[in-house]
Amino acid sequence: MEIKRNILLNPGPSTTTDTVxxxxxxxxxxxxxxxxxxxxxxxxxxxVEIVHGDPNEYTAVLFCGSGTINIDVCLNSLLPAEKKILVxxxxxxxxxxxxxxxxYGLPHIDLSFPVDRLPDxxxxxxALQDDPDIALVYATHHETGTGILxxxxxxxxxxxxxxxAFIADTTSSYAMRPINVHEENIDxxxxxxxxxxxxxxxxxxVIGRADMIRQSASCPRRSYYCNLFMQYDFFEKTGEMxxxxxxxxxxxxVQALKEYWAEGEERKWARHTRVxxxxxKGLDRLGFKDVxxxxxxxxxxxxxxxxxxxxxxxxxxxxxxxxxxxTIYPGKISAANTFRLCALGAIDEGDIASFFRVFKMALxxxxxxxxxxxxxxxxxxxxxx
Ligand SMILES: *Cc1c(COP(=O)(O)O)cnc(C)c1O
Numbered sequence: 541m542e543i544k545r546n547i548l549l550n551p552g553p554s555t556t557t558d559t560v561x562x563x564x565x566x567x568x569x570x571x572x573x574x575x576x577x578x579x580x581x582x583x584x585x586x587x588v589e590i591v592h593g594d595p596n597e598y599t600a601v602l603f604c605g606s607g608t609i610n611i612d613v614c615l616n617s618l619l620p621a622e623k624k625i626l627v628x629x630x631x632x633x634x635x636x637x638x639x640x641x642x643x644y645g646l647p648h649i650d651l652s653f654p655v656d657r658l659p660d661x662x663x664x665x666x667a668l669q670d671d672p673d674i675a676l677v678y679a680t681h682h683e684t685g686t687g688i689l690x691x692x693x694x695x696x697x698x699x700x701x702x703x704x705a706f707i708a709d710t711t712s713s714y715a716m717r718p719i720n721v722h723e724e725n726i727d728x729x730x731x732x733x734x735x736x737x738x739x740x741x742x743x744x745x746v747i748g749r750a751d752m753i754r755q756s757a758s759c760p761r762r763s764y765y766c767n768l769f770m771q772y773d774f775f776e777k778t779g780e781m782x783x784x785x786x787x788x789x790x791x792x793x794v795q796a797l798k799e800y801w802a803e804g805e806e807r808k809w810a811r812h813t814r815v816x817x818x819x820x821k822g823l824d825r826l827g828f829k830d831v832x833x834x835x836x837x838x839x840x841x842x843x844x845x846x847x848x849x850x851x852x853x854x855x856x857x858x859x860x861x862x863x864x865x866x867t868i869y870p871g872k873i874s875a876a877n878t879f880r881l882c883a884l885g886a887i888d889e890g891d892i893a894s895f896f897r898v899f900k901m902a903l904x905x906x907x908x909x910x911x912x913x914x915x916x917x918x919x920x921x922x923x924x925x
Contacts, residue, residue: 547891549819550869551684551712551841552607553734553741554885556796560739563795564788571787577779579794584775586797587745590805591710591729592720599750601772602743604786607711608636609766610730610744614707615640615678617768618728618756619647623675626651626667626704628659628695632685632872633709637678644762649674655686655873656832661694668702677704681729682713685872687841687880688832689713696725705752711735716812716840716884718805727752733789738886739796742786813839815883818892823881826900827911831871831878840884846877847912854879860902866895 541562548555569576580602587600603609615637619625625648627637632655641648651667653659659679668674677699681692692708699706710719710729715736721729728748733739746768757769765783774782800808816839823830823844831843846852858868858879871878903910 544865546865546867547887547895548867548885549881549895550867551735551880551882552732552884554736554738554882555887556738556740556792557799557886560792560796560799560886563792564740566788566791569787571785571790572780574779576785576787576790579790580775580781580785581779583790583793583797584745586801587747590715590719590800591726591747592722593747594722597749597751598721598747599753599772600745600747601753601768601775602745602781602785603766603771604742604781604784605732605744606741607730607732607735607744610711610732610746611637611709612640612763613746613766613768613771614728614730614748615646615676616644616762616766617759618676618705618707618752620675620759622673624648624671624673625676625678626664626671626674626699628664628677628679628690629653630657630659630690631655631680631683631688633680633683633711634678637680637709646762647673655683655875656688658688658836659690659695661691661698664695664698668698668704672702674702674704676707678707678709680709681719682710682717682838682840684712684841686832686843687830687837689717689836689838692726693724696727700725705749712840712884713838715800716809717838718809721747733793733796735884737793737796737800738884740786740789740792742789743793811888812883814889815887815892816840816842818889819881819883822892822896822899825896825911826903827913829914831873831876841880841882843871843873843878843880845914846879847908848915849908849913851907851909852912853906853908856906857899857902857908860905861895861898864898866898868899 584600630653696706707728714731732744734741
């Protein structure tokens with residue numbers, strides 16, 4: 541079967557291999573069959589192993605949904621009555637966690653910082669010191685909206701120092717940047733199959749401390765469908781998801797995990813790094829400026845400032861590239877006009893070289909001057925005061 545290969549430079553879903561795509565084409569099966577259950581057991585084990593979790597301490601719980609379901613599940617399920625959540629917020633995805641707190645009416649502190657900066661750890665400590673009711677600390681590892689990489693190890697250590705559990709949203713770093721849950725002080729992390737695993741959307745998972753999940757049985761049950769303990773407990777008792785799993789998506793995930801182990805953690809990260817460097821090189825050549833300081837970047841997403849050119853037309857450039865098999869993505873920063881190029885997926889530096897040939901043609905097509913121009917107020921490496 542011939543499947544057109546598109547290069548997705550958006551922050552997930554990512555470009556997949558044909559073998560992962562085709563793994564979904566299987567004989568129909570009822571997911572309550574043992575054969576299917578044992579497949580999910582294998583996935584759960586692998587998901588813990590990817591983040592080097594001790595299988596006696598950590599477990600993986602699968603959900604049918606996009607990555608946001610994990611944020612919802614962790615926040616609504618793990619908060620004891622009368623306790624509070626501290627959200628370390630320096631971007632769009634942590635803001636999403638704050639919104640989840642708001643929707644459930646969960647007591648929370650929105651500790652917000654500028655989106656192009658690292659969170660101030662002294663302020664995190666002070667918040668914990670000032671409020672002994674904080675039982676959960678939440679932070680985003682790789683803030684996909686800007687490409688910034690947050691110091692989760694330090695935030696997790698602070699949480700533990702003050703007796704709180706630590707939840708890290710690792711959706712856009714998991715299975716790309718090497719993560720060790722023990723070293724990073726992570727009690728709970730999360731991801732979905734369509735990002736680092738390079739599989740299909742529709743399967744998400746929380747990886748966390750099994751003892752804490754069991755303890756959370758006594759927390760208020762705030763959701764019927766999205767409760768972590770209920771889903772864990774059902775898995776433990778039956779080996780199955782509580783409700784219908786995304787059957788074909790799970791077959792793709794099994795294949796993607798095989799390919800993950802075959803490539804290996806180190807080689808995979810080296811490949812993403814090559815792609816990231818190639819993106820920077822291409823942008824530098826064209827004169828583009830990025831938003832976040834290089835040393836703070838995750839190595840997976842580059843947020844690029846729109847040039848100051850009357851002919852600049854993001855959607856036009858997007859469409860030009862899209863028609864030629866390359867997808868670029870708008871930014872997620874309210875204070876600046878940006879677009880993003882991401883190093884996720886089954887791609888390599890050769891694909892980035894091909895992309896920049898097309899991208900340059902798009903700029904020429906729209907009469908955008910190359911190298912691109914910036915006014916004196918739009919400087920790279922920080923969005924200014
Ligand atoms: C992609 C992503 C999510 C989940 O987004 P969905 O659109 O629900 O899959 C959550 N957190 C981060 C950091 C992400 O990059």
